[in-house]
Amino acid sequence: MPDPLAFTAQSLARRGALLEAEDGGEVLALLPPELSREMGLAEEVRLSAVGGGDVVACGLGTPLLEAVVGAARREVPVTAARMKREPSPKAGYARSLAERYVIRNGVAEVLEVAGGEATYLVAWLAYVAEADERHEGVVALGVHAQEGAVPDEGFIAACDVGAEGALAPWPESAVVPGAERWLARYAPEVEERVLRGVREATARRHARDYERMAAYYAAMVAEARAPRRRVDAAAMEAKVRHLVAERDSKLRDLADRFTLRVHTRLAAALWVAAPVARVRMRVRRRKGSRELELRLPAGAQVFDRLPCEGCLGTTERPALCDERLHVLCETCVPLASGRPHCPACGT
Ligand SMILES: [Zn+2]
Ligand SMILES: [Zn+2]
Structure with a gap:
């Protein structure tokens, strides 16, 4: 020490x-x-x-x-590195993934598959969640620095700075302005996902203690109302009122005790230049068409999830809107049939 x-x-x-x-x-x-x-x-x-x-x-x-x-x-450590140990993703694998890529209400065609390098920003968020119990941990989140697509866990694992020799210093200025905004956009959802189990368990303990306490006071009130000795009616009511007030106050304390307070901070961040396979796709819906770029970074098994253009989420299987072919997620467009409502177009 x-x-x-x-x-x-x-x-x-x-x-x-x-x-x-x-x-x-x-x-x-x-x-x-x-x-x-x-x-x-x-x-x-x-x-x-x-x-x-x-x-x-x-x-x-x-x-x-x-x-x-x-x-x-x-003082958050922020560093930049180039991934050196991970092999570049195979073009053939990227192509076969691309050929199976699903546009839920349109068609897609592979135009080109090429190797290259892309810049990602990976953040490690340290959280503390406290109610009657304390939980802490670290969760990692990455984004494609320019476009905000979200790489899968295999890529994050490949960025783990604990893996010796996996990263080389990257002296050039790697910073992409605005990339932090993508992180900020996804961080709440990641935090919710990590804490879901804690939240549920806390709510269960709250419900259990609530029931026990309510039952205890119900028994006390019943006992006060049926005294073994003769008691003055006014005195009995006063006792019941006192018990009810005490119960309410204890239940309020309980709610406070089981309110989960979450504090998250950025523990470390890494700008990383990673080998990627890029796939240019032409996607069509009705008479419209547009190009999308899908990226498969080193270590990842699937393409980066594209940011939804209608909400703050991402999508693995996008739907497209009719007017401008906005990329829309499964929450924005749950059913691929019919005319999709597009939050980005406002129609
Ligand atoms: Zn959406
Ligand atoms: Zn649209």
Whole structure:
């Protein structure tokens, strides 16, 4: 475990503080004004593990150490890399996938299959979900940086930075403006998917405790209404009112205890240049036609899911609208027959 004083001192130094070791294991720190405001400290401050007098403590559990750790966590590592170990997807496999690609209410024809490279942005989101229990974990999400198509899990696994030698540094500036917007668009759904089980289990425990508590108070009220000794009617009603109020208050506390509070933050992000097979498709519906590009990145078994042009989702088996052949998902167009309602056209 790192020494909290050294850790705090180094963290402050990285952010521009000047340090001087003093006798007795204290550290004198001169903080830039902005950092002193952020940390709630004087610009000239003495630090030690235990503190005391006007020496600020930064041992385990102290507000200063918490603040420094919090600030370090907000510095999200973002890096760029080129995938080097994964073999390029095979053109023949991409073609056979493309020939089986389904446009639910139209036809598709493969125009061209070619190899290449595409830029993706992969984010690792760390979540904490707390109610009566605490759950935490990390979930990864990737997007094609320009067009927001969503690669499958095989690709994300291939991007795992834990796999040694899989990635090479990518010195060129890889940043594609706007790619973060795609991540932000899909993140809530990914979070919901990951937390669905937790939500359901929390709701079940809530329902169970609710029933138990309601039954307990129902029994108490019944008992109060049928006393073994003779009781004054007004006193009996007062007791029942008291029990009902207590029950309601306890049930409200229960609802609060079982409300899932979710906090998600970006833990790391990777811009990655990946080998892809690209398929140009001509798709037709009624008299209209347009081109779509499908991509199969390294490690993936299926094409990237296309962003729906009618909602915030994605689709594996698109339908097309009549007017402008917008790509629409299974939620926007559940039934492929008939004239599709198109949110993008507003018709
Ligand atoms: Zn949709
Ligand atoms: Zn449309």
